[in-house]
Amino acid sequence: MQVNQDPATIWYHSHIHERTAQQVYNGLAGVIHVTDGKDDDRGLPSAYGIDDLTLVLQDRSFDRSGRMVYEPSMMDRMHGFHGNRMLINGQSGAVAAVPKGIVRLRLLNGSNARIYNLFLSDNRPMHLVATDGGFLPQPVALKVLHLEPGARAEILVDFSVAEAPVLMSDPEQAYGVLAFAVDETLSARITSLPDKIGSRLEDLTGLDTKTRQISLDMGMGMMMGGGGFAINGKPFDMDRIDFNVALGSVERWIIRSSMVAHPFHVHGVQFRVLSEDGSPPRPENSGWKDTVLVPGETEILARFEHPATKEKPFMFHCHILEHEDAGMMAQFTVS
Secondary structure, three states, X not given: OOXXXXXXXXXXXXXXXXXXXXXXXXXXXXXXXXXOOOHHHHOOOOOEOOOEEEEEEEEEEEXXXXXXXXXXXXXXXXXXXXXXXXEEOOEOOOEEEEOOOXXXXXXXEOOOOOOEEEEEOOOOOEEEEEEOOEEEEEEEEEOOEEEOOOXXXXXXXXXXXXXXXXXXXXXXXXXXXXEXXXXXXXXXXXXXXXXXXXXXXXXXXXXXXXXXXXXXXXXXXXXXXXXXXXXXXXXOOOOOOOEEEXXXXXXXXXXXXXXXXXXXXXXXXXXXXXXXXXEOOOHHXXXXXXXXXEXXXXXXXXXXXXXXXXXXXXXXXXXXXXXXXXXXXXXXXXX
């Protein structure tokens, strides 16, 4: 099989309709590194497991016997399931050993619904170098990194100064995500931040041929134990193609959420975020994306380079998995 995409950290997971949330929660998911072998030329850490760490962030619930349980209540189905314990790569209470130098953290939010607002406990900067679709032109220093379900981000952290911090989430009600420990026996291959990483991002502005309105809908039927999750007023129907897109085209999608913020994900497509509630996109959304949080209204430009037939269409959906399973999903063809 030929891989036809730029270097990126991507992932895969079970996608059986009405059972996605349960199966991903139970572990049917994984990470893929797509690489072109040029990370050394970019000055990026690339020693897997030493200065290049893949971190899958998931919250899970455990009962008093230590068993992982998935028993979503009505509120869980409405807002998405939130666990009572953090897992990193399936481990609770993990500590990551790092060299005394620059370390690359490939972060994946693999949770069913939790949104992470990540920061380092000593407030040192995180340098964003890649988003869902690949590298940014140069590092961007952040104090807080917002990561919605399904999204990925690659950051560089300098562990050569002071004690190793803890990766935390939610500054207002902070909790620990992952502790680090500097191990000076590990080789610190990279000791300075690169000035330039990728090429200039293509500007899609003005190339759009069509504008679509996408509404992520939550009705009140769910409060009575029924449905109510839909896109553009229609719950997902596997036998329905919602629209066709011209192969090679660029489209402008205006996506709106109701009631809660929804992470919006598109299969087989990369897009650029134009605006978030009328403001310029946050740094986390400045590169190529396939997932974006929509708290109110988000505008994107999507490029359709891969064909999709009626027999094998692409989907777009909310990446709160309970919402997806309940019908907040649609499908389209590209030809």
